[in-house]
Amino acid sequence: EVQLVESGGGLVKPGGSLRLSCAASGFTFSSYSMNWVRQAPGKGLEWVSSISSSSSYIYYADSVKGRFTISRDNAKNSLYLQMNSLRAEDTAVYYCARDAYDLYAFDIWGQGTMVTVSS
Amino acid sequence: SSELTQDPAVSVALGQTVRITCQGDSLRSYYASWYQQKPGQAPVLVIYGKNNRPSGIPDRFSGSSSGNTASLTITGAQAEDEADYYCNSRDSSGKGVFGGGTKLTVL
Numbered sequence: 418e419v420q421l422v423e424s425g426g427g428l429v430k431p432g433g434s435l436r437l438s439c440a441a442s443g444f445t446f447s448s449y450s451m452n453w454v455r456q457a458p459g460k461g462l463e464w465v466s467s468i469s470s471s472s473s474y475i476y477y478a479d480s481v482k483g484r485f486t487i488s489r490d491n492a493k494n495s496l497y498l499q500m501n502s503l504r505a506e507d508t509a510v511y512y513c514a515r516d517a518y519d520l521y522a523f524d525i526w527g528q529g530t531m532v533t534v535s536s
Numbered sequence: 537s538s539e540l541t542q543d544p545a546v547s548v549a550l551g552q553t554v555r556i557t558c559q560g561d562s563l564r565s566y567y568a569s570w571y572q573q574k575p576g577q578a579p580v581l582v583i584y585g586k587n588n589r590p591s592g593i594p595d596r597f598s599g600s601s602s603g604n605t606a607s608l609t610i611t612g613a614q615a616e617d618e619a620d621y622y623c624n625s626r627d628s629s630g631k632g633v634f635g636g637g638t639k640l641t642v643l
Contacts, residue, residue: 452632454579462571462579462622464632476631512578521626522569522584529578 419443419525421513426530433503433534439496439513439527447471447491450516452523453498455509455532463509466498467516481507503534538562538627540635547641548613556608556638558623568606568623570599573637579622583608610640618642 425437439451453465466477466487475487486499496513510531514523540560548554558568567586571579581590583599596611606625610617623635 454634461620461637462573462624462634464624464634467630467632474630476629478631518584520567520569520584521624521632522567522581523571523579523624524581524584524590526578526580 421515421525421527423511423513423527423530426511426532428533428535429503430536431504431534434499434501435503435532437498437500437511437513437530437532439498441494441496441515444515444525446489446494450474450519451489451496452514452516452521453487453496454512454514454523454526455507456512456529457506457509460509464521465511467521468496500532503532505534508532508534538625538631538633540568540623540625540633542621542623542635542638544636545639545641547643548610549643550615551612553609553611554613554640556610556621556640558606558608558635559604560625560633560635561604562625562627562633563601563604563606565628566625568599568601568625570597570606570608571622571624572617573620573622582621613640613642615642 452467484502510529512529515525517524570583573579587599
């Protein structure tokens, strides 16, 4: 079964750090670009970051650039998001998503992991 | 940065046709993809590329594009189509972008 499973969410104080992980299974992870997308409570989807299959191309939303770092380990079939200098507005469900066709068409999504930034 | 604009809410009578639109300058150069999201669930890709449906998506869902506007059409809307719909694409710098979402109500 093709699957993405996020982990690492939780409650963190403003200014703190958190590292999210996304474990992929059921497909050749190293062949696909991957993304992080977040959704604040009651709000819409926000694209956060993308990384190409070989990590050659990495992009960030302006709202997280300089604070978040995306990475992947193709040997471990895993995607990561290191989040530093967290703010209240980073509170959201974070999804990892596969870009099946390099069209920013996300065909496989994880169940999401909740990140809450609060004192 | 590029933006994609969607109507916040649209309604359709059961069995009728509804079009949900997405506007943005980047759509003149790049295709939009469309997602359906029901409460408490992850989004599901329903349309990508010129007008492609992933496996398992009913053929009542279709996509089109003209100029800076992409459209998702549901022909013969069903009760189970009631959901939030999001478009997304990329901008010229390679960054992704989502529309604000459209809440579809099936009457």
